[in-house]
Amino acid sequence: MLSKTKEHPSAEEIYLSVHKVYPAIGLTTVYRTLELLVQNGLVFKFDFGDGRARFELSENPQSIGHHHHLVCTGCGRIIDYTDFIDEEIELLKRTEKGLSKKHHFTIMNHLIQFYGLCDRCQKSR
Amino acid sequence: MLSKTKEHPSAEEIYLSVHKVYPAIGLTTVYRTLELLVQNGLVFKFDFGDGRARFELSENPQSIGHHHHLVCTGCGRIIDYTDFIDEEIELLKRTEKGLSKKHHFTIMNHLIQFYGLCDRCQKSR
């Protein structure tokens, strides 16, 4: 029913792609369905601060599901990085385990973002 | 000019508190000023996915400026945690250094969020 068309599709992008297959479906239904899926942990909802929510299926193999970004606070550019992931994952696993136990949370995903200024924005000041 | 009234105040909360001191100021000016400050790296802008942006001064001593949260995807509850921070900081410092060099980013802050279901939301399903 939900095809994975993009890395982090927005609700509207999901609507458009689903609409191709089921032209009868409306944007409202997409929103309502997404809300359900998110509440049941089947889909994750992220917010990169660009005004629209992003969604992603959580059925991925473990190796995926890491959301590590560099966000430029000057121009809003977002860079996905994959460096140092191994070390990070190792620590994150431990941290998740500890946090789950202590706060009685079932952790299903995580988001790591570094904020700063990209090369372009550093020069332009 | 900007008083630090809360951990992560929204634009409107900032407006209200500034407005008490300078009743002449308008919400628009707050937004415009915040945008400037964010672009110059003096203030950080976060998004917890609740529809409004959150801001925080970046003039803090280094030990602060860590934004580590547990976010419940069921009910939206946000828990600030401080466990495992030391280990994380150690890794983050290394990661930041590497990323800065490789992507020519000046990293000034970071955000770590774990998504999952809190104890309440696990039961209610």
Add this chain to the structure above:
DNA sequence: CTGGTTGCAAACGGTTTGCATTTTT
């Protein structure tokens, strides 16, 4: 006089909601 800052009100854009209709059981 010129350029920048401000507040107000209107516009904007993604998301949510009310409600009548359709579908499902």
Add this chain to the structure above:
DNA sequence: AAAAATGCAAACCGTTTGCAACCAG
């Protein structure tokens, strides 16, 4: 027939923008 799901249009709400008034140099 009752309950659930759907689409449409309107409402919502945080944020942005156009514009005229105001202020600074």
